[in-house]
Amino acid sequence: MTWTQLLANNEVQRHKTSKKELDKLRSVIARDLADASLGGVSADRRFATAYNAALQTAKMAIACAGYRVVASGHHRISFEIVKLAVGKVADPYSDYFDRCRRKRNVIDYDDAFVATDTETQEIVAKAKEFASVVEQWIAKNHSSL
Numbered sequence: 001m002t003w004t005q006l007l008a009n010n011e012v013q014r015h016k017t018s019k020k021e022l023d024k025l026r027s028v029i030a031r032d033l034a035d036a037s038l039g040g041v042s043a044d045r046r047f048a049t050a051y052n053a054a055l056q057t058a059k060m061a062i063a064c065a066g067y068r069v070v071a072s073g074h075h076r077i078s079f080e081i082v083k084l085a086v087g088k089v090a091d092p093y094s095d096y097f098d099r100c101r102r103k104r105n106v107i108d109y110d111d112a113f114v115a116t117d118t119e120t121q122e123i124v125a126k127a128k129e130f131a132s133v134v135e136q137w138i139a140k141n142h143s144s145l
Contacts, residue, residue, distance in 0.1 A: 003067065003084060011077055015068035019145050022138075025060045029053045029131055036124045044107045047115035047123055051104045054097045054127040058082040061090070061134045064142045075101050086137050093130040 006012040032053035036046045058078040065085035069077050079098040083090040100123055107114050138145055
């Protein structure tokens with residue numbers, strides 16, 4: 001898939017981001033990563049919260065590349081195309097978070113007590129790593145943001 005194909009399919013639209021927009025997303029990511037690390041909250045809720053941090057990280061990278069996902073299924077699309085923005089370094093995260101997307105759907109819409117503590121610890125760690133990778137990419141390629 002290319003940006004041109006995504007535009008033609010009305011899955012993305014061109015978007016000019018700003019430091020202010022990215023800083024707001026950074027705040028959401030930091031909040032969600034902190035909340036996902038709290039004790040006393042169910043593994044399901046921590047899992048879903050860490051997943052959201054990863055989704056917002058993908059959104060940030062896609063915005064830096066000059067696009068915004070607008071189609072239904074934006075979670076799936078975001079994790080598929082973040083590698084167009086960031087490159088191959090995003091591949092393992094893209095695939096991992098797409099698998100997590102399915103579990104998050106079950107957690108939010110269908111069932112309870114789905115995520116284990118181990119899975120939750122893993123997604124929190126992966127979301128932190130992914131945020132770091134994207135921030136390094138932004139610093140290198142979009143230093144003004």
